[in-house]
Amino acid sequence: MPLLAFGSNAHGQLGTGATDDASVPVTCLVPNSLTTPPLCLAGGANHSVIVTADGSLLAAGANERGQLGIPGGRELHTFSPVLIPTVFPPPVFRYVACGWDHTLALTSDGDLYVFGSNEFGQLGLGADTKQVDRPLRLDIGTAVEKIAAGMRHSLISTRDQQVWGWGANNYGELGEISKPETINGRGRFPRKRAPPVYYPARLNVPPCSDIACGQHHSVLLTRDGRLLGLGRNRHAHFSADGALQVSDAALDGFSYGDATTTTSSQRQMVKYCREGAKLSKIRPMLRVDLNMALQSIRKDVVWCGVGMNTAIAEWAARQTSENPLLS
Numbered sequence: 001m002p003l004l005a006f007g008s009n010a011h012g013q014l015g016t017g018a019t020d021d022a023s024v025p026v027t028c029l030v031p032n033s034l035t036t037p038p039l040c041l042a043g044g045a046n047h048s049v050i051v052t053a054d055g056s057l058l059a060a061g062a063n064e065r066g067q068l069g070i071p072g073g074r075e076l077h078t079f080s081p082v083l084i085p086t087v088f089p090p091p092v093f094r095y096v097a098c099g100w101d102h103t104l105a106l107t108s109d110g111d112l113y114v115f116g117s118n119e120f121g122q123l124g125l126g127a128d129t130k131q132v133d134r135p136l137r138l139d140i141g142t143a144v145e146k147i148a149a150g151m152r153h154s155l156i157s158t159r160d161q162q163v164w165g166w167g168a169n170n171y172g173e174l175g176e177i178s179k180p181e182t183i184n185g186r187g188r189f190p191r192k193r194a195p196p197v198y199y200p201a202r203l204n205v206p207p208c209s210d211i212a213c214g215q216h217h218s219v220l221l222t223r224d225g226r227l228l229g230l231g232r233n234r235h236a237h238f239s240a241d242g243a244l245q246v247s248d249a250a251l252d253g254f255s256y257g258d259a260t261t262t263t264s265s266q267r268q269m270v271k272y273c274r275e276g277a278k279l280s281k282i283r284p285m286l287r288v289d290l291n292m293a294l295q296s297i298r299k300d301v302v303w304c305g306v307g308m309n310t311a312i313a314e315w316a317a318r319q320t321s322e323n324p325l326l327s
Contacts, residue, residue: 102154
């Protein structure tokens, strides 16, 4: 199964061995050990991270803030292994989320690892640590179930469905930790913005079964099926009480991993019902060309990850054309 990518590639984030942008899917360069579909793909502003079937991490792209988890700060144009030398046996990862220049990785045991920029507290390591160039375990005292990354903020939900967050909170994307009045229905915000949250803090929200992040906003799916929105409302996708304006707000859940998360989504999120019967959009939509492309190849795609201006997908072996979009 080839790993294919397309879009912006100025820092090698497509992992093709070059830095040329790709307007059609091109083959990524990965280690020979990657012979089965990955568990997860994620993209940040200029970096991409893969969780392989055996639970290891591969990364490519910009690395000036350590967002690849590979020391040295040098950008990498092919997917390379991310090592954790201080832990034996090594952790087995199952999910990854990328912010602008930070990365969260979740293990099968519920341990959370963070790396990259911490300029706004997005790693949860305090105000004095500005960046980390290798995966570092962040202990919040309980097992983590799900993770999400915004441009410069991070969310996790625990196995008892409590939501924690840290990082930038300029627009109230972390909710009532600081200034709940940053949420309103007309897209206007107080002049005085909330300061960053440098350590993990529990959000003042009901128990949630799923979480997702946009650039400056967060979306939560409560245990009783309600969608809640926190943060910037420039495009008025929240109502005055912070509820998301969608016609089918009672959902079973997001398709975890199929939702575009983080800055990667540029204030855009695709909501995907677990039944997989309908691809619904929460305003504002993804750019039409990418949205149509993903729908047209959906039957053959095993997994898809979206970065700020890039997309990476694992295609099934069945192809009838050199261009998978035309298969």
